[in-house]
Amino acid sequence: MSAPERASAVRVADLRRVYGPIAAVDGVSLEVWPGEMLSVLGPSGCGKTTLLRLIAGLEAPDAGTVEIGGRRVAGGGAAVPPERRRAGMVFQDFALFPHLSVRDNIAYGLRGDPDRVVRVRELLELIDLVDAAARMPHHLSGGMQQRVALARALAPRPDVVLLDEPFSNLDAALRTQLRGDVRDILRASATAAIFVTHDQDEALTLGDRMAVMVRGRVEQCAPPEVVYGEPATPFVATFVGISNLLHAERRGNVAVTRFGPVRLVGPRADRADGRSLAVIRPEHLDVAEVPDGPADAGAWRVLGRRFTGAEILYEVVAPDGERLWVEAGPAVRRLRVGDSVSLHLRDVETVAFSIGHPVAPSSAAGVASPSSTPGAVVPTPSARNAGRG
Amino acid sequence: MLGVGSFRRASGRLAPSSMRPSEAAARAPWPLLLGGLLVAGLALLPVGYLVVRAMGADAGALDLVLRPRTLVVAASTVALALLVGAGTIAVGVPLAWLTTRTDLPGRRLWAILVAVPLAIPSYVIGFAFLAALGPRGALQGLLEPLGVRQLPSIGGLFGTTLVLVLAAYPYVLLSTRAALLRTDPSTEEAARLLGDRRRTVFHRVTLPILVPAIAAGGLLAVLYALSDFGVVSLLQFDSFSRAIYVQYQASFDRSLAAILALMLVALTLGVTWAEARLRRRAGAYAGVGRNTRRPPAVVPLGRWRWPALAFCAAIVGLALGVPTGTIAWWLVRGAGQGATIEFAADGALNSLILGAGAAIGSVLLVIPIGLLVARYPSRVASLIERATFTGYALPGIVIALAVVFIATSTVPLLYQTVALLVIAYAVRFLPQTVGGVRSALVAYGPRLEEAGRTLGDGPIRAFLRLTVPFLRPALVAGGALVFLTTVKELPMALLLGPTGFDTLATQIWDAASEGFYARAAGPAAILLLLSAGSVALLLRAEEAPR
Numbered sequence: 001m002s003a004p005e006r007a008s009a010v011r012v013a014d015l016r017r018v019y020g021p022i023a024a025v026d027g028v029s030l031e032v033w034p035g036e037m038l039s040v041l042g043p044s045g046c047g048k049t050t051l052l053r054l055i056a057g058l059e060a061p062d063a064g065t066v067e068i069g070g071r072r073v074a075g076g077g078a079a080v081p082p083e084r085r086r087a088g089m090v091f092q093d094f095a096l097f098p099h100l101s102v103r104d105n106i107a108y109g110l111r112g113d114p115d116r117v118v119r120v121r122e123l124l125e126l127i128d129l130v131d132a133a134a135r136m137p138h139h140l141s142g143g144m145q146q147r148v149a150l151a152r153a154l155a156p157r158p159d160v161v162l163l164d165e166p167f168s169n170l171d172a173a174l175r176t177q178l179r180g181d182v183r184d185i186l187r188a189s190a191t192a193a194i195f196v197t198h199d200q201d202e203a204l205t206l207g208d209r210m211a212v213m214v215r216g217r218v219e220q221c222a223p224p225e226v227v228y229g230e231p232a233t234p235f236v237a238t239f240v241g242i243s244n245l246l247h248a249e250r251r252g253n254v255a256v257t258r259f260g261p262v263r264l265v266g267p268r269a270d271r272a273d274g275r276s277l278a279v280i281r282p283e284h285l286d287v288a289e290v291p292d293g294p295a296d297a298g299a300w301r302v303l304g305r306r307f308t309g310a311e312i313l314y315e316v317v318a319p320d321g322e323r324l325w326v327e328a329g330p331a332v333r334r335l336r337v338g339d340s341v342s343l344h345l346r347d348v349e350t351v352a353f354s355i356g357h358p359v360a361p362s363s364a365a366g367v368a369s370p371s372s373t374p375g376a377v378v379p380t381p382s383a384r385n386a387g388r389g
Numbered sequence: 390m391l392g393v394g395s396f397r398r399a400s401g402r403l404a405p406s407s408m409r410p411s412e413a414a415a416r417a418p419w420p421l422l423l424g425g426l427l428v429a430g431l432a433l434l435p436v437g438y439l440v441v442r443a444m445g446a447d448a449g450a451l452d453l454v455l456r457p458r459t460l461v462v463a464a465s466t467v468a469l470a471l472l473v474g475a476g477t478i479a480v481g482v483p484l485a486w487l488t489t490r491t492d493l494p495g496r497r498l499w500a501i502l503v504a505v506p507l508a509i510p511s512y513v514i515g516f517a518f519l520a521a522l523g524p525r526g527a528l529q530g531l532l533e534p535l536g537v538r539q540l541p542s543i544g545g546l547f548g549t550t551l552v553l554v555l556a557a558y559p560y561v562l563l564s565t566r567a568a569l570l571r572t573d574p575s576t577e578e579a580a581r582l583l584g585d586r587r588r589t590v591f592h593r594v595t596l597p598i599l600v601p602a603i604a605a606g607g608l609l610a611v612l613y614a615l616s617d618f619g620v621v622s623l624l625q626f627d628s629f630s631r632a633i634y635v636q637y638q639a640s641f642d643r644s645l646a647a648i649l650a651l652m653l654v655a656l657t658l659g660v661t662w663a664e665a666r667l668r669r670r671a672g673a674y675a676g677v678g679r680n681t682r683r684p685p686a687v688v689p690l691g692r693w694r695w696p697a698l699a700f701c702a703a704i705v706g707l708a709l710g711v712p713t714g715t716i717a718w719w720l721v722r723g724a725g726q727g728a729t730i731e732f733a734a735d736g737a738l739n740s741l742i743l744g745a746g747a748a749i750g751s752v753l754l755v756i757p758i759g760l761l762v763a764r765y766p767s768r769v770a771s772l773i774e775r776a777t778f779t780g781y782a783l784p785g786i787v788i789a790l791a792v793v794f795i796a797t798s799t800v801p802l803l804y805q806t807v808a809l810l811v812i813a814y815a816v817r818f819l820p821q822t823v824g825g826v827r828s829a830l831v832a833y834g835p836r837l838e839e840a841g842r843t844l845g846d847g848p849i850r851a852f853l854r855l856t857v858p859f860l861r862p863a864l865v866a867g868g869a870l871v872f873l874t875t876v877k878e879l880p881m882a883l884l885l886g887p888t889g890f891d892t893l894a895t896q897i898w899d900a901a902s903e904g905f906y907a908r909a910a911g912p913a914a915i916l917l918l919l920s921a922g923s924v925a926l927l928l929r930a931e932e933a934p935r
Contacts, residue, residue: 058578082581089582095575098674099597108593109583138673145677149579156584 007070009034009160009192010055010087015064015075017050024050026216027064032160032192037183038221039207040196041240047216048196049092052162055194056089057082069159088153088191090163094145096137102148103133109156123151126185143174150182154189161186163195167202179206200240204228212236230266230351237279237351242313244324248278248352255352258322259285259345266351276352282313282327284348290340299340300324316341417765424757429776431816435791436654436779442647442794453648463652466628469549469621470614470656476554477610480704481561482603487697489569491688499701500566501924506708507559508920510877512619513913515552516897517712518543519623520719520906527718527906549626553617555708557610564606564671568599571675574685587688601671608664615657616784618880619894623901629653630786630880637790637884647794650787661782716913723907733911736896740876743810743892747875748868750815755822755867759860762823763830780817788817789884796885805887813885814875821874822867829863830856873923877916 010032017025024047032038040048053059055066057073057080065075068087073080088109097105106123110116124130127147137145146166153161166182167175183206186193197203203210204224211221212235220232231237234245248255253264255278262278290299300316303323307313314335317323326343328335335341417425453459487493488500506514521527522543543551576598580590618630625631629649636646690697758777761770780788792813796804803809833856841851879894886895893912900909 056578056582058581081586082578083584083586085582087582089579091575091579093573093575094677095573095579096677097576097580097594097598098677099594099600108580111584136673137677152579152583 007034008032008067009036009069010194011065011067012051012055013065013067013075015051015054015066016062017047017054017059018062023047023216025054025061028213028216028218029064030194030211030218030221032194034159034192035190037186037193037195037206037208039203039210039224040194040213041200041203041210042196042198042213043239044198046213048198048213049164051213052089052164052194052196055160056087056162057085086156086159088156088158088161090146090149090153090161090166090195092165093169094149096140096145096148096152098137101134101136102129102140105137105148106151106155108152113156119155123155126154126188127151127181142170143178146170146178147181147185150185154185154191158191160192160194163193165197166195167197167199175202182206204240212240214239229349231279232266234277234279234353242282242325244280244282245277245353246280246324248276250274250276250352250354255350257345259343262345263349264352265349272354275355277355278352279350280324280345281348281350282325284346284350285324285326286344286346287314287316287326287328287335288342288344289335290342300343302335302337302339302341304337305335314341316343417761417767417770421757421760421765422769425761425770425773428754428758428816428819429773431812432777432780432819434795435788436783438791438795439647439651439654439787442644443651453645454652459649459652462627462629462632462649465546465626466615466653466656469546469553469626469628470611470660472546472550473553473557473614474607474611476550477558477561478603478607480554480558481606481610482565482599483700484558484704485562485565485569487701489566490685491690491697492694493690493697493701494694499705502705502709503562503701504559505921505924506556507563508873508923509556509708509712510619510879510894510916510920511553511556511613511617512623512879512894512898512901513916513920514556514708514712515620515623516901516906516909516913517715518548518552519901520909521711521715524904527715544624544626546626549620549624549628552620552624553614554610555704556617556620557613558704558708560609560613561603561606564602564609565599568602568671568675569685572598572685573677574683577685598674601667601674605664605667605671608660608667612657612660612664615653615660616786618784618786619898623898629656630784633786633790634880634884637793643790643794646790650790653784654787657783712913713917716910716917719906719910720914723910733893733896733915736891736893736912737915739890740892740894742807743814743882744872744875746807746811747814747818748872750811751819751822751871752864752868754815754819755826755864756860758819758823759826759830763827764835774823777816777823778820781820785817785878785880786884788813789881792881793884805885807887807890810881810885813881814878815871817881818871818874821870822864825863825867826860829860833859870923873919876919 008031010030012028012030015025015028016023026047028047028051030038040051042048050059054061054074055068060079061074063075065078066073068085071080072078073085097108100108103120103124107116107120110119113119120133121130124133127150129144129147129151132140132144137148140148146169150161150163150166163182167178170178179202195202195206204227207224209222210224210227212219212227214235220227220236222230222232227236227240231240231243237243237245246257246259248257248262250256250264250273252273254261255264255276256262257278257280259280262280262284264278300318302314303317304315305312306315312328312334314326314328315323316326324343326341484499484503488496488503493499519526572595576594577590580594581587585593615628616630617628618634620626621628621631622634627635629652633646633649633653636649637643758774762774792809793804796809837855837859838848838851841855842848846854876892877894879898882892882895883898886892891899893916896912897909897916900906900912
């Protein structure tokens with residue numbers, strides 16, 4: 001999708017914004033191509049909203065640069081005010097103008113545009129709200145407000161649309177539907193978009209690429225399937241999807257775990273042989289029931305269960321105390337807490353991190369996981385985190 | 390005189406969320422319903438009586454309405470009200486913006502200072518201006534040695550408007566400030582991202598969003614001007630309030646007074662209706678978005694800092710400085726005469742009795758109303774609740790007049806008694822207690838009492854042992870508000886008080902209208918101190934619901 005001769009829609013380099021002792025955005029570099037959707041995923045307080053506001057011009061960076069449509073708008077002496085950045089924004093609470101009708105909200109940014117009427121009509125059709133054009137915002141449902149906010153941002157044909165947690169104010173049923181709507185609308189308008197979210201499903205399904213952010217830094221920026229399949233850091237591994245981090249011995253492209261060897265993929269840089277943590281997803285393990293009998297010394301025991309609708313996740317514990325999350329396919333009878341099971345590693349590829357490689361603190365790693373920290377013991381706090389105030 | 394309640398009415402309507410539908414439909418026990426109906430009846434009595442009386446008047450009633458003098462009074466009243474509305478907006482909106490959105494030096498202190506005049510009774514400000522600038526006032530006394538014999542009169546439309554604007558601008562200020570604080574800062578950011586510069590955003594987005602709140606505040610000020618008795622009578626401006634009083638004093642045929650009163654009621658109700666509509670619109674605007682609690686960006690004033698400071702200082706100087714200074718000046722001058730303190734003590738004691746009586750009365754009356762509305766919501770209950778607001782929404786002079794009529798024609802024994810005055814106050818100021826009590830009852834629900842019942846308490850005993858303790862803060866706060874409002878009330882005390890029964894308010898009014906400024910200074914000083922106390926209460930109420 002990235003034709004090298006084309007200018008990027010947004011280019012952010014070494015961006016930094018400090019509030020007192022805290023660096024909300026700490027050296028972020030990103031690039032978004034025209035027509036591309038980039039999702040920024042991170043726990044709350046990771047700086048993702050600040051990143052959007054820096055791009056929009058609602059905040060000024062302490063260091064680094066922002067370019068929109070190939071034009072420098074912040075940093076290096078440039079400080080283009082938000083009204084001249086050609087960046088549209090959809091706010092978390094939509095921020096519709098309460099005194100203006102749907103039509104006038106959409107037309108707001110088209111002052112002086114001779115084709116205003118046509119453009120507003122076009123957008124009303126795009127968001128499928130032609131009949132609601134004359135209604136006032138307080139008479140609209142949350143989902144409608146959302147779509148109006150998007151149309152309003154798209155109306156002046158900005159170089160990029162920034163969406164700040166666009167679905168967090170909607171209830172769950174509406175969210176899934178609007179996710180599709182918003183993606184279709186953005187695709188139809190061929191506008192680049194950056195949207196931040198703390199919901200990994202949103203980030204995985206909506207982004208052409210996704211950037212995982214924590215503590216003001218981007219840990220990985222790649223297509224969703226790469227982020228999931230080849231997480232760059234232990235934090236990414238545990239924050240995106242559920243991961244068991246298993247102690248392993250790395251030998252070249254193979255890591256030997258307690259379940260045997262597993263093939264490794266991804267870049268080899270800075271990943272030395274020796275003691276490592278291998279990322280084992282719940283679906284990497286086969287679960288088989290062990291018939292009740294004299295206690296099998298090697299058997300795992302079911303500790304808890306989490307039903308997600310499509311699948312059942314079980315938390316299991318080994319006699320030595322190691323806990324893992326595993327996924328049971330439809331073939332396995334519903335297990336009960338206390339049942340004995342045996343686990344087998346499937347023929348999969350994964351990644352492993354050398355021990356000593358930075359690992360996010362357990363609090364951050366636990367955010368997306370069903371329990372505190374699944375998987376292996378997490379090594380001591382990393383040098384990277386300790387180095388920051 | 391209008392009170393704080395007007396601000397709370399809009400926010401007070403809570404849904405009894407803690408109740409299951411089956412309970413919501415429960416029938417109210419008949420003693421409770423009867424009590425509620427009785428209170429509602431008392432509240433509706435004055436207006437009902439005026440209507441009956443005006444309808445019973447002979448066919449000449451319409452002639453009286455159309456008499457040139459009546460029309461002049463009507464025109465003066467409307468002119469005054471409109472000027473006060475415009476003036477309060479011109480003063481209140483900039484003050485609201487300066488004290489919420491800018492880097493005005495000392496912004497927090499200004500925010501408090503500019504709100505204080507809300508609690509000062511208008512006639513105290515009116516008295517202060519008379520005593521400072523009027524004939525035989527302080528300024529003339531100072532200028533006399535220079536050969537100045539007479540200052541231009543401060544009465545008339547201009548002087549009355551000035552004083553009422555100073556007394557009523559806080560209504561616009563508070564209403565606008567609340568809207569400014571509620572406005573989602575993202576709306577302004579969205580406008581900038583859509584291509585508007587900061588100044589353009591102000592008039593395309595910020596201001597239009599504020600318009601309903603500003604207009605509603607302006608209409609409250611208009612209501613204030615329509616209802617005000619103290620200032621127009623002291624400065625001798627013939628608006629309805631003063632005309633009603635003069636008519637009542639002058640003649641034994643009180644039909645004209647009744648008709649004037651009804652005309653004033655009609656005006657008041659129209660404005661009240663418009664105000665409620667605008668307030669709903671302002672509420673709807675506030676309901677759009679606003680989940681982020683990010684404070685709005687602070688606007689740097691730059692070189693406008695000094696003019697802005699001068700503006701705030703001028704308003705505070707006029708609305709607070711002039712009254713305080715004048716009262717202090719006359720206190721010092723009157724100190725030689727010795728009588729001042731004793732004189733004030735007399736009125737203070739009477740005011741205290743009235744205030745305490747009214748507070749206790751309204752606290753007792755509010756319990757059946759609160760229980761009905763919170764525990765047994767129904768159409769009847771909400772009608773009863775609304776009925777209690779009628780007296781509150783009407784000018785004091787109208788209520789006073791109606792109560793005089795009713796007392797003299799039906800229960801002459803009560804006429805000119807302290808008891809009648811206390812009952813009238815308790816019923817009229819009841820709405821100040823309803824909101825808090827209802828919220829408390831809704832919040833606690835009937836569970837505790839039910840637990841008490843299962844443990845052997847009777848219904849009344851369970852209510853007293855288990856619910857009343859939780860109601861106490863609401864009852865105390867409501868009672869305190871009723872106390873303060875009663876102490877400051879003028880026209881009812883003037884018309885209904887027994888002969889020779891002076892309150893702080895009537896003392897100030899009597900002395901000021903006869904030019905004995907030194908005698909009015911003592912009671913005025915006490916009221917000023919009390920006002921400071923009620924501002925503290927008010928600011929707490931403003932902070933609480935958000």
